[in-house]
Amino acid sequence: MNLILLGAPGSGKGTQAFKLSEKYKIPHISTGDIFREAIKKEDALSLRVKGIVEGGGLVPDEIVLEIVLRELRQESNVAGFVLDGFPRTLPQAESLDKNYREPLKVLYIKLEEKEVVRRLSGRRICKQCGKGYHLLFNPSREERVCDSCGGELYQRKDDEEATIKNRLLVYEKHIGQVLSFYEKKENLSIIEGNKAIEEIFFRLCKVIDE
Ligand code: AMP
Numbered sequence: 001m002n003l004i005l006l007g008a009p010g011s012g013k014g015t016q017a018f019k020l021s022e023k024y025k026i027p028h029i030s031t032g033d034i035f036r037e038a039i040k041k042e043d044a045l046s047l048r049v050k051g052i053v054e055g056g057g058l059v060p061d062e063i064v065l066e067i068v069l070r071e072l073r074q075e076s077n078v079a080g081f082v083l084d085g086f087p088r089t090l091p092q093a094e095s096l097d098k099n100y101r102e103p104l105k106v107l108y109i110k111l112e113e114k115e116v117v118r119r120l121s122g123r124r125i126c127k128q129c130g131k132g133y134h135l136l137f138n139p140s141r142e143e144r145v146c147d148s149c150g151g152e153l154y155q156r157k158d159d160e161e162a163t164i165k166n167r168l169l170v171y172e173k174h175i176g177q178v179l180s181f182y183e184k185k186e187n188l189s190i191i192e193g194n195k196a197i198e199e200i201f202f203r204l205c206k207v208i209d210e
Helices: 013-024 031-041 044-055 061-074 090-099 113-121 161-185 197-209
Strands: 002-007 028-030 081-084 105-110 123-126 132-134 188-192
Touching (some): 013 081, 013 197, 031 044, 031 061, 061 090, 090 161, 113 123, 188 197
Parallel strands (some): 002 105, 105 188
16 A cells, blocks of 8 residues: 655645554655654754755755655565655656556645645644644644643744745645646546545545545
8 A cells, every 4th residue: 555645735644644654554754754853853864954944945856765765665565655745846756656666546635725824824743753733623632732642742944924935836836747747647536625634534545445
C-alpha cells in the first residue's frame, strides 16, 4: 500500500496521513516534518534548508529526492507508506516514478484558497510528537497541550500570516503539473477537502480499499 497525499498546505493532508498511517499500519513520511526535525536539531541538513522552509519557499529537488529515496529504501520491507508533502514539483514526481516502480495510489485533497488561508492560521502542532490540531476544527482537549502525549502545542513559523501567501503562490505554481503527471498515469483520485475530518478520512479509505 503505497500512498501519496497531495493537497495545498492546510488542506488537511498531514492530519489524514497520520490517520491513514495508524489505520493501515504503514509509516507516515512527511518531508515537511523531516525538515522541521532537522531545523530543531540544528543538524547539517538544517543549514541547507532552514531559511527556505521558514520563508515558505521550496527546498531544491535534489535535496528532497535524496531524503525521500533514502526513506523509501529504509521502509522497503514494510507493507507500504504514506507520503505527505511529496512530490511537490514535476521533477520530484518524475524522479520518484523512475526510482520507485511499485504501484502508487495518489490522493489529491482539493480545497479552495480562501479556506486554506483560514485553516492555516489556526493550525497548531505538538512539539513532542508532531500531531496536528486546529483551534477551530480540531482543538486539543486542554489548551496548548497535546491529547496524545502531553507535549506543548505551537504554531509553525511558516503558518504565520506573512509566510502563508508565499507558500500558496509556490504551491499553485507547481501543483498543476504534478496533477497532470498522475492524471496521465491514471492513478489519481480527487477528494473534496471542504468536509469534516472523519468524512474525508472515510472517503480516502474507500478509494484506498477499492
Ligand atoms: P509542509 O509541512 O509539507 O507544508 O512543508 C513545510 C516546508 O518544507 C515547505 O514549505 C517547504 O519549504 C519544505 N518542503 C516540504 N516538502 C517539500 C518538497 N517535497 N519539496 C520542496 N520543499 C519541501
